[in-house]
Amino acid sequence: MGNGLYGMDTGFADRQALDEAKLAKLKTQLRRVYDQSRFHGDRFDAVGFDPGRLQTLDDLKHAPFMDKIQERASQAESQAAGITSLGMHIVCDPRDVVRISSTSGTTGTPTFTGYTAADTEVTAEIMRRSMPITGASHGDVVLHAFVMSMWIAGLPVADVLQMAGFTVVPIGGQSGPERFAVTARAVMPVQMNCTPSYARWMADTLRDDFGIDAAEFGIRRLVFSGEPGGSIPEIRDRLSELWGGADIFDGIGASHSSFFASINCQHNVGLHWLADDYVHLEVLDPTTGESLPLDDGVTGEAVYTALEKECAPAIRFRSGDRIVVRRGRCQCGRDTIRYSIEGRVDDMLLVRGVNVFPAAVQAVVNRFGDKGVGSTMRIVLNSPPPVQEPPLPVRVELVDAIDPASNAALAAEISEAVSRELRFRCAVELVPPGTLAAFQTDKNQKQQIFERAYES
Ligand SMILES: [Zn+2]
Numbered sequence: 001m002g003n004g005l006y007g008m009d010t011g012f013a014d015r016q017a018l019d020e021a022k023l024a025k026l027k028t029q030l031r032r033v034y035d036q037s038r039f040h041g042d043r044f045d046a047v048g049f050d051p052g053r054l055q056t057l058d059d060l061k062h063a064p065f066m067d068k069i070q071e072r073a074s075q076a077e078s079q080a081a082g083i084t085s086l087g088m089h090i091v092c093d094p095r096d097v098v099r100i101s102s103t104s105g106t107t108g109t110p111t112f113t114g115y116t117a118a119d120t121e122v123t124a125e126i127m128r129r130s131m132p133i134t135g136a137s138h139g140d141v142v143l144h145a146f147v148m149s150m151w152i153a154g155l156p157v158a159d160v161l162q163m164a165g166f167t168v169v170p171i172g173g174q175s176g177p178e179r180f181a182v183t184a185r186a187v188m189p190v191q192m193n194c195t196p197s198y199a200r201w202m203a204d205t206l207r208d209d210f211g212i213d214a215a216e217f218g219i220r221r222l223v224f225s226g227e228p229g230g231s232i233p234e235i236r237d238r239l240s241e242l243w244g245g246a247d248i249f250d251g252i253g254a255s256h257s258s259f260f261a262s263i264n265c266q267h268n269v270g271l272h273w274l275a276d277d278y279v280h281l282e283v284l285d286p287t288t289g290e291s292l293p294l295d296d297g298v299t300g301e302a303v304y305t306a307l308e309k310e311c312a313p314a315i316r317f318r319s320g321d322r323i324v325v326r327r328g329r330c331q332c333g334r335d336t337i338r339y340s341i342e343g344r345v346d347d348m349l350l351v352r353g354v355n356v357f358p359a360a361v362q363a364v365v366n367r368f369g370d371k372g373v374g375s376t377m378r379i380v381l382n383s384p385p386p387v388q389e390p391p392l393p394v395r396v397e398l399v400d401a402i403d404p405a406s407n408a409a410l411a412a413e414i415s416e417a418v419s420r421e422l423r424f425r426c427a428v429e430l431v432p433p434g435t436l437a438a439f440q441t442d443k444n445q446k447q448q449i450f451e452r453a454y455e456s
Contacts, residue, residue, distance in 0.1 A: 027051065250271060394415075
């Protein structure tokens with residue numbers, strides 16, 4: 001482990017030195033966005049926030065939030081005016097933007113994010129910090145199995161992997177199993193980056209349709225992103241087994257700050273936050289909107305402020321991710337802030353006044369893995385979310401078919417466990433293997449948790 005703060009080579013001796021550096025960066029960043037963007041300027045003025053009077057990092061709480069809706073409106077305005085695709089909130093010269101990528105855009109118009117060369121370098125630096133954690137080293141061959149599109153996990157991450165020192169094989173997410181096998185045998189990958197459902201689907205298909213054991217490729221680590229799964233013990237164990245005992249990691253980004261920002265270590269007790277000196281993290285109480293102290297166990301929405309990003313920096317950008325903060329030194333020796341993602345704030349359902357998060361339901365279901373219950377699950381929505389009537393239908397796929405009588409008993413047992421622990425009524429239906437199509441995903445390969453049974 002390197003010297004310095006966090007047991008990592010960040011260049012800061014202690015928390016105070018880090019906070020001082022962050023405050024200086026924050027002052028510069030806020031002054032810049034205030035002076036250069038009418039969008040930010042007007043919003044700051046509207047709430048009487050003067051960036052020149054910022055004394056502490058905590059004072060940031062007086063600045064207004066930004067969210068996806070405002071971002072979309074800002075981009076619609078700058079596009080209509082023929083200025084830029086990136087919104088009225090950009091603060092760099094558009095000619096300095098080297099890459100434009102798009103978010104998943106599952107609802108309505110996609111939004112666009114720009115990166116300057118310096119913005120990309122910051123993400124590469126954070127990627128380098130992750131390498132001692134995963135055991136990666138210079139020249140490790142990576143099969144990058146995400147759709148090679150402008151979606152962030154595709155080309156943008158492939159670039160950053162190269163900059164961080166990996167040998168990148170951008171196999172993409174759409175090559176068939178045969179092509180995958182031929183390539184993997186030839187390039188001898190050490191690591192594969194993909195979604196958990198892709199890893200599952202590929203291993204299953206290779207085995208069932210081609211008689212190929214995914215273990216033969218010798219891939220030593222799987223780095224997941226794009227959907228939850230890499231942090232769920234039952235899913236990790238299954239995928240590790242399918243891929244010959246590979247180590248499993250989950251890597252995620254921070255909206256409009258850095259498209260790679262955290263990764264779990266082999267102890268899997270939360271994601272290590274590796275971007276602390278580049279991105280200021282806040283956790284927001286979902287009901288009061290207050291910024292909470294980052295103490296162990298604190299839960300809320302992750303809000304990011306990019307301290308150095310040049311193009312269109314997140315300034316208190318509401319990520320929509322619901323996280324739980326972990327503090328204290330990890331078993332790996334690093335004492336970074338850690339957190340787990342508990343789902344999306346807007347995935348929340350309301351069942352008779354109880355907040356229901358799909359990730360929480362999934363966690364209960366996953367505990368029945370030793371009884372033949374798989375990790376593929378859908379919540380059936382009978383009306384537009386969030387309000388649903390109980391019992392909430394939950395379809396869960398079995399790993400192996402079991403007889404109807406034990407099937408019904410097991411379904412009742414899971415429903416009971418969910419009701420007891422999460423305080424709402426659900427009706428679990430266990431379905432035969434293959435029913436839910438493990439690889440039923442949206443166009444960005446994200447596994448779908450909801451099944452919409454209503455007319456929209
Ligand atoms: Zn650790």
